[in-house]
Amino acid sequence: xxxxxxxxxxxxxxxxxxxxxxxxxxxxxxxxxxxxxxxxxxxxxxxxxxxxxxxxxxxxxxxxxxxxxxxxxxxxxxxxxxxxxxxxxxxxxxxxxxxxxxxxxxxxxxxxxxxxxxxxx
Amino acid sequence: xxxxxxxxxxxxxxxxxxxxxxxxxxxxxxxxxxxxxxxxxxxxxxxxxxxxxxxxxxxxxxxxxxxxxxxxxxxxxxxxxxxxxxxxxxxxxxxxxxxxxxxxxxxxxxxxxxxxxxxxxxxxxxxxxxxxxxxxxxxxxxxxxxxxxxxxxxxxxxxxxxxxxxxxxxxxxxxxxxxxxxxxxxxxxxxxxxxxxxxxxxxxxxxxxxxxxxxxxxxxxxxxxxxxxxxxxxxxxxxxx
Amino acid sequence: xxxxxxxxxxxxxxxxxxxxxxxxxxxxxxxxxxxxxxxxxxxxxxxxxxxxxxxxxxxxxxxxxxxxxxxxxxxxxxxxxxxxxxxxxxxxxxxxxxxxxxxxxxxxxxxxxxxxxxxxxxxxxxxxxxxxxxxxxxxxxxxxxxxxxxxxxxxxxxxxxxxxxxxxxxxxxxxxxxxxxxxxxxxxxxxxxxxxxxxxxxxxxxxxxxxxxxxxxxxxxxxxxxxxxxxxxxxxxxxxxxxxxxxxxxxxxxxxxxxxxxxxxxxxxxxx
Numbered sequence: 203x204x205x206x207x208x209x210x211x212x213x214x215x216x217x218x219x220x221x222x223x224x225x226x227x228x229x230x231x232x233x234x235x236x237x238x239x240x241x242x243x244x245x246x247x248x249x250x251x252x253x254x255x256x257x258x259x260x261x262x263x264x265x266x267x268x269x270x271x272x273x274x275x276x277x278x279x280x281x282x283x284x285x286x287x288x289x290x291x292x293x294x295x296x297x298x299x300x301x302x303x304x305x306x307x308x309x310x311x312x313x314x315x316x317x318x319x320x321x322x323x
Numbered sequence: 324x325x326x327x328x329x330x331x332x333x334x335x336x337x338x339x340x341x342x343x344x345x346x347x348x349x350x351x352x353x354x355x356x357x358x359x360x361x362x363x364x365x366x367x368x369x370x371x372x373x374x375x376x377x378x379x380x381x382x383x384x385x386x387x388x389x390x391x392x393x394x395x396x397x398x399x400x401x402x403x404x405x406x407x408x409x410x411x412x413x414x415x416x417x418x419x420x421x422x423x424x425x426x427x428x429x430x431x432x433x434x435x436x437x438x439x440x441x442x443x444x445x446x447x448x449x450x451x452x453x454x455x456x457x458x459x460x461x462x463x464x465x466x467x468x469x470x471x472x473x474x475x476x477x478x479x480x481x482x483x484x485x486x487x488x489x490x491x492x493x494x495x496x497x498x499x500x501x502x503x504x505x506x507x508x509x510x511x512x513x514x515x516x517x518x519x520x521x522x523x524x525x526x527x528x529x530x531x532x533x534x535x536x537x538x539x540x541x542x543x544x545x546x547x548x549x550x551x552x553x554x555x556x557x558x559x560x561x562x563x564x
Numbered sequence: 565x566x567x568x569x570x571x572x573x574x575x576x577x578x579x580x581x582x583x584x585x586x587x588x589x590x591x592x593x594x595x596x597x598x599x600x601x602x603x604x605x606x607x608x609x610x611x612x613x614x615x616x617x618x619x620x621x622x623x624x625x626x627x628x629x630x631x632x633x634x635x636x637x638x639x640x641x642x643x644x645x646x647x648x649x650x651x652x653x654x655x656x657x658x659x660x661x662x663x664x665x666x667x668x669x670x671x672x673x674x675x676x677x678x679x680x681x682x683x684x685x686x687x688x689x690x691x692x693x694x695x696x697x698x699x700x701x702x703x704x705x706x707x708x709x710x711x712x713x714x715x716x717x718x719x720x721x722x723x724x725x726x727x728x729x730x731x732x733x734x735x736x737x738x739x740x741x742x743x744x745x746x747x748x749x750x751x752x753x754x755x756x757x758x759x760x761x762x763x764x765x766x767x768x769x770x771x772x773x774x775x776x777x778x779x780x781x782x783x784x785x786x787x788x789x790x791x792x793x794x795x796x797x798x799x800x801x802x803x804x805x806x807x808x809x810x811x812x813x814x815x816x817x818x819x820x821x822x823x824x825x826x827x828x829x830x831x832x833x834x835x836x
Contacts (some may be wrong), residue, residue: 212536213516234454244496247488248354248516254538338757338834372835375661379831394565398663408657410650412579424568425662 205246213248217256219261225265225276226287233278236266327389328353328472328503329374334383336369336527343369345527347383351503353471356517358535359507360546361524367507368405372503373476375402380508398426401470405477407457415445415452415460422464428499434467437497441489455482455555464491467496473504479513487513505508511545521546523553565664569672577676582644584635585687590630592691600623600697628695632688639684643677643743644750652754656835666829667815670747670822677743678736685735730807737814744821745771751828757836775817782813 205206207216224230236242236257257274260266264282266274277283300311329351334522336344344366351357359367371387372378376392389394409418415438422429438445441459449457465473475494479487495517498504508514515521521538523531530553531538535546542549598621649655651669659669673714713721749771753764779786 207516209548210539210543212539214536240496240500244492246516247491247495249519250495251355251498251519252516255536347789377660377833377835379659379833393663394663397661400661402657404657404663406657408578408654410655412576423571424571425565425664 204250214252214255214259217246217248217253218259221256221260222263222265222286223290224288225260226283230276232276232280232283234276235272236274236276238273325453326353327351328387329505330368330384330386331373332344332384334370334380334385336366336373337381342527344373344380347520347527347529349529349532351520353503354501355519356498356504356506357375357520357522358511358518358546359522359524360509360511360550361506361507362509365524366527367524368476369527371402371476371507373506374472375400375474399428399466399471401426401473403461403465403473403475403478403482404449407461408429409449409457409461410458411450412448414448415443415463418449418460418464419445419467422468426468428469430467430469433497434463437463437467437493441546453487459484462493466493469499471499473498473502475506476505477508478506479510484513484526491517495535499537512545515546518546523550525554565662566668566672569662569664569668569808570675573672573676574679576646577680580638581635581680584631584638585683588631588635588687588691589694591631592694593623595624595628595695596697597696628691632691635684635687639677639740640679642680643673644746646677647673647747648750651829652750652760652835654835656833660829660833660835667731667822668828670829671826674740674743674747678739681739681743682736716815723724727807728801730804730811734807734811734814737811737818741814741818741821744818744825745775748821748824748828751825754834755828755832757834786810786813 205217207213207221213274217288221230230236235244239250239253242257246253257266257320260272261268263286265275265286268274289298299309299312302315307315327350329349331349333349334344334347334349335342342354346463347366347370349370359370361367366477369378373380374387375396385392388399390396392477413421419429419431419434421429422434438460441463443452443456443463445460452460462478465475473494478494479490484489491514494504494506506514506518515535518535520532520534521562522529524536538546538549598617601617601621650657651673660666745768749762749768752767753760753762756763786809
């Protein structure tokens with residue numbers, strides 16, 4: 203997965219979102235050590251201070267834990283990750299519904315389309 | 324150690340009657356990557372040359388780490404000019420020796436390993452190197468120092484986008500985190516993600532100096548977008564671009 | 565830091581002259597043999613010349629003179645170029661951002677230029693000695709003469725040695741003055757934004773004219789000092805006075821040039 207940034211919002215926020223996504227996808231598994239700030243910054247091609255700020259956000263969200271000796275690890279608390287995943291799923295569905303609503307469909311229509319799409323698979 | 328790394332007070336530079344800088348006030352802290360942004364002819368190079376002691380300001384004062392420009396400030400500044408500066412008969416390793424001789428903070432082992440990762444053979448004569456390779460050598464010389472202040476004048480101008488990422492990556496992975504990096508450029512979209520702060524220079528004056536996050540939050544657009552907006556009028560006039 | 569600057573300036577100097585100095589001496593040796601081959605001794609013990617020998621000797625002499633000329637031109641060009649490119653040109657971006665002071669930059673370049681020229685003079689003198697007809701016996705005699713000199717050292721020898729050293733110093737100071745005149749001219753040319761080379765030449769010519777005028781002004785006094793060397797008979801004193809006067813005047817001029825160059829580099833530097 204590449205790092206991409208949009209123009210309209212601070213980069214650290216976008217970094218925090220993309221890091222969260224990586225954790226939820228299991229790219230950085232629960233309990234594993236995150237790469238050091240400088241390395242992550244170089245990977246994403248961003249300023250280390252910006253990466254630092256994104257990681258601070260992850261810590262605040264409870265997804266990352268700072269250790270005194272070994273840098274940062276992904277939380278071992280499975281509940282935190284599960285909750286974050288649910289939230290992400292909810293907001294994805296909400297986003298989808300919003301688009302359909304803008305197109306003039308009702309929630310019932312949306313359900314029909316989702317079922318139809320699932321039956322194709 | 325002084326808290327502020329760079330302080331410019333009322334810096335004016337005139338070439339003859341032509342003003343290049345008209346009253347620059349600037350304060351830079353430590354541990355930042357700062358973009359000095361402006362179209363060609365806005366005074367970026369002049370300001371950088373004043374900071375590294377290649378030019379004397381007509382008026383005003385410059386302090387670096389609390390000292391006026393001189394041998395001490397030169398010993399803590401690592402400067403990448405917008406041109407080649409070596410004598411042709413030298414090898415890259417000769418230049419490393421020279422830097423190791425004159426700058427206590429030059430790390431020759433790191434220079435060699437940077438050469439390896441950049442694909443430069445340091446035992447080659449500079450005369451035989453391509454322009455791109457020479458530019459890499461110059462970047463190695465500058466980034467292999469553990470300097471307080473890095474002054475990089477248009478480090479990514481005139482190279483293709485792939486090489487730009489490469490150069491920015493080299494800068495990001497090698498700079499001294501306790502020091503500050505000042506990058507002058509007019510290619511803002513390429514450097515925006517690596518910056519903490521942005522300085523807009525227009526007609527020899529600083530019109531904006533803020534953190535990139537603040538600018539994005541306040542304006543709802545990227546620094547590049549804001550820059551284009553501010554300097555657009557100039558574009559249409561067929562000015563400096 | 566000054567020592568480190570010298571190290572790099574001398575290194576680039578030796579790169580420049582690594583070929584030409586030995587070449588001049590080797591050619592001198594070649595000439596020594598072609599010259600002696602030119603003169604043949606016939607059966608009656610009468611000296612004569614062979615046409616072939618003369619032609620070879622002529623060509624060898626031409627090459628030797630050419631290389632000697634090239635050596636001095638190189639020395640002057642080297643001096644100008646090391647300063648123009650190394651201090652006022654692109655290399656200046658490196659030199660002026662090193663943690664050194666402008667006077668150290670000038671001093672290092674100057675010392676290097678003076679030594680270069682002095683060594684070129686030494687090579688030239690040596691090469692002439694090599695060309696002259698000599699045999700191992702002559703060399704032996706020279707050494708014996710020196711031996712005699714040292715074993716019979718007295719007041720007069722000391723005096724003569726001092727006199728020689730003074731002349732040597734005079735030569736070095738006048739080299740330095742000449743080079744500093746070049747430096748200050750180039751620095752003045754550098755003050756302008758266009759036609760820097762042409763204006764450097766103009767500056768050099770103007771300074772030269774000023775110097776001639778100045779010399780004319782002080783000439784009567786100088787004449788008095790110098791003529792007295794021959795007029796008076798009271799030992800070496802007038803000689804010392806004359807040499808030291810010239811050294812002093814040269815030194816003052818050199819100091820003015822140096823100060824001017826230093827001021828321009830420190831306050832008015834503007835690399836393009």
